[in-house]
Amino acid sequence: MTRQFKRLAHSIYECKYHIVFCPKYRYRVLQGEVAEYAQQQVYRLCQQKGQVEVLELTIQPDHVHLVVSIPPKYAVSSFVGYLKGKLAIRLFARYEKLARRYWGRHLWSRGYCVSTIGLDEEKIRKYVKWQEGKEKKLEVIQGKLFD
Secondary structure, X not given: OOOOOEEOOOOEEOOEEEEEEOEHHHOOOXXXXXXXXXXXXXXXXXXXXXXXXXXXXXXXXXXXXXXXXXXXXXXXXXXXXXXXXXXXXXXXXXOHHHHHHOOOOOOEOOOOEEEEEOOOHHHHHHHHXXXXXXXXXXXXXXXXXXX
């Protein structure tokens, strides 16, 4: 496999996710300076989380697209909650107009969309079958050696 796996103390991984989340009511508030600041803060927050890497980021006026690598020690739902919560606090602190528009200080819609980006399913199935065949051949060879 030609993929670059990352390492933790007791595991190697490649966990990439496409995450999309929106401001409440799909208001088009992520424009201009607000969008630039939000983009900077997403990078900073991911860097603070440790071992989380932003691969792609696009801030549209009414939603955020993020492709991110998250280690398996973090649950995706926990990471998204962290990111949305901290980003909202920072945006409200810097831009009073957002605090007036979102009077309850709830910037983001409750939900989000997440999908995995990983190895091709067909390649994985072929690899598993190949590995099984390799193990059977090894068992036959080892059986002949010990007979």
